[in-house]
Amino acid sequence: MAHIFRVRVYYSDTDAGGIVYHARYLDFAEHARTELLRSISEDKEDLSLLKLAFVVKSLSVDYNQSAFLDDLLEIHTTVEQAKRFSLTFLQRVLRNGEEIATLRVKVGSINVETAKIEPIAGWILEAAERL
Amino acid sequence: MAHIFRVRVYYSDTDAGGIVYHARYLDFAEHARTELLRSISEDKEDLSLLKLAFVVKSLSVDYNQSAFLDDLLEIHTTVEQAKRFSLTFLQRVLRNGEEIATLRVKVGSINVETAKIEPIAGWILEAAERL
Amino acid sequence: MAHIFRVRVYYSDTDAGGIVYHARYLDFAEHARTELLRSISEDKEDLSLLKLAFVVKSLSVDYNQSAFLDDLLEIHTTVEQAKRFSLTFLQRVLRNGEEIATLRVKVGSINVETAKIEPIAGWILEAAERL
Amino acid sequence: MAHIFRVRVYYSDTDAGGIVYHARYLDFAEHARTELLRSISEDKEDLSLLKLAFVVKSLSVDYNQSAFLDDLLEIHTTVEQAKRFSLTFLQRVLRNGEEIATLRVKVGSINVETAKIEPIAGWILEAAERL
Numbered sequence: 001m002a003h004i005f006r007v008r009v010y011y012s013d014t015d016a017g018g019i020v021y022h023a024r025y026l027d028f029a030e031h032a033r034t035e036l037l038r039s040i041s042e043d044k045e046d047l048s049l050l051k052l053a054f055v056v057k058s059l060s061v062d063y064n065q066s067a068f069l070d071d072l073l074e075i076h077t078t079v080e081q082a083k084r085f086s087l088t089f090l091q092r093v094l095r096n097g098e099e100i101a102t103l104r105v106k107v108g109s110i111n112v113e114t115a116k117i118e119p120i121a122g123w124i125l126e127a128a129e130r131l
Numbered sequence: 132m133a134h135i136f137r138v139r140v141y142y143s144d145t146d147a148g149g150i151v152y153h154a155r156y157l158d159f160a161e162h163a164r165t166e167l168l169r170s171i172s173e174d175k176e177d178l179s180l181l182k183l184a185f186v187v188k189s190l191s192v193d194y195n196q197s198a199f200l201d202d203l204l205e206i207h208t209t210v211e212q213a214k215r216f217s218l219t220f221l222q223r224v225l226r227n228g229e230e231i232a233t234l235r236v237k238v239g240s241i242n243v244e245t246a247k248i249e250p251i252a253g254w255i256l257e258a259a260e261r262l
Numbered sequence: 263m264a265h266i267f268r269v270r271v272y273y274s275d276t277d278a279g280g281i282v283y284h285a286r287y288l289d290f291a292e293h294a295r296t297e298l299l300r301s302i303s304e305d306k307e308d309l310s311l312l313k314l315a316f317v318v319k320s321l322s323v324d325y326n327q328s329a330f331l332d333d334l335l336e337i338h339t340t341v342e343q344a345k346r347f348s349l350t351f352l353q354r355v356l357r358n359g360e361e362i363a364t365l366r367v368k369v370g371s372i373n374v375e376t377a378k379i380e381p382i383a384g385w386i387l388e389a390a391e392r393l
Numbered sequence: 394m395a396h397i398f399r400v401r402v403y404y405s406d407t408d409a410g411g412i413v414y415h416a417r418y419l420d421f422a423e424h425a426r427t428e429l430l431r432s433i434s435e436d437k438e439d440l441s442l443l444k445l446a447f448v449v450k451s452l453s454v455d456y457n458q459s460a461f462l463d464d465l466l467e468i469h470t471t472v473e474q475a476k477r478f479s480l481t482f483l484q485r486v487l488r489n490g491e492e493i494a495t496l497r498v499k500v501g502s503i504n505v506e507t508a509k510i511e512p513i514a515g516w517i518l519e520a521a522e523r524l
Binding site: 009017022024053055059060061062112 | 148150153154155157158161184186187188189190191192193194197243
């Protein structure tokens with residue numbers, strides 16, 4: 001079951017082509033992943049207490065349709081692959097059920113104090129596998 | 132021979148992780164592609180007179196190293212594939228010769244007035260093939 | 263009575279100083295003004311049907327406290343002055359009741375098709391005066 | 394004599410109104426102030442070595458004209474007031490000599506390690522007064 005995050009498109013998200021600027025989908029997707037992690041960690045330890053952060057290792061985007069000012073978008077996020085040091089998210093951006101863009105984002109886990117890679121906590125991997 | 136575009140990293144490009152925010156590389160790459168097109172069209176017709184615009188159809192990014200505040204980056208751009216309706220750019224982000232990130236960006240050509248796809252002008256394809 | 267709009271702070275809003283980048287408050291404030299206008303126009307004519315847009319003429323910001331990653335901010339917006347061709351908003355950014363920043367933003371009304379100034383619709387001025 | 398910094402307008406700087414998004418002028422102005430500080434510190438100690446950073450305390454902007462995609466803008470920056478703990482910059486954004494926007498930005502000096510306010514180094518104040 002995908003995690004769903006809603007985004008309203010404002011002027012700051014658009015460009016002179018009259019559409020959502022293509023890089024802004026990465027921001028939207030980052031916000032959705034953060035809320036997904038917040039939702040699974042509510043009754044667990046806090047991510048910031050764990051000193052864990054996720055850095056993007058690679059990503060790909062397919063742009064199918066343009067999105068426009070005032071559009072209400074939904075980001076559907078699932079975890080495609082959960083490994084000891086990385087998570088790969090599949091994130092679909094929808095408008096009224098129509099696919100606007102699809103992102104695949106692979107993030108690695110690091111310790112925010114040492115900036116070194118760190119294994120992902122077990123409860124995150126378990127929760128990720130249920131998504 | 133790659134087209135080279137230089138970018139200085141400012142506060143507005145960074146995030147609380149102390150590094151360049153991952154979506155900003157797409158902005159840098161867009162700026163580099165624009166300057167590449169400007170450089171090949173100088174003695175030709177102006178892109179805006181041609182009513183031509185390029186929209187991003189798909190892209191992928193590999194992040195190899197972090198970039199930091201005040202870094203001076205170079206974007207090396209070549210055209211990997213030039214077709215009648217699309218161009219695929221390979222864009223390498225370097226710092227002192229070290230590879231920070233690599234992007235592949237496929238853009239389609241549209242008429243800015245009709246927003247319909249339009250064949251890419253011959254002189255652009257010719258110039259693209261020399262890159 | 264102020265219009266209230268909530269904003270969560272994500273990585274894309276922060277800078278390498280570890281705080282919300284100072285220009286991002288203008289984005290937050292724009293989003294809040296848009297939602298204020300949406301809330302007063304729901305049972306009225308749609309702004310986009312009226313071909314009305316608002317452009318920022320001037321603004322000032324006082325930064326009192328820093329905001330940080332994951333903060334949940336509230337933007338409290340009131341209309342300080344409603345005139346035939348301009349609205350001046352007072353926008354306070356709060357975190358748990360503490361004042362983070364205060365903005366004063368004067369916008370002018372233009373017709374989106376002609377880009378010429380246009381008087382603000384009466385029902386907007388009336389609603390604005392009640393805020 | 395003003396410090397001059399040139400900015401090219403790209404898609405990422407514009408919005409669906411077809412103009413430069415109003416908050417982007419704050420980014421441009423930040424970049425200009427950074428280059429001004431870089432220019433006066435070249436043969437002096439490096440700002441990052443001094444562990445000095447500047448945070449924006451307040452600002453105001455007057456928007457006179459719109460700027461558009463591909464515009465080449467100049468930011469003319471002078472120091473209006475140099476005090477022990479703050480600098481106030483006057484920054485004019487010009488296009489072919491025509492005034493697009495004017496900013497007044499007051500920044501305070503902090504120690505990046507302690508995040509506490511710190512007196513501005515004498516050589517910065519001296520250089521600032523010559524601007």
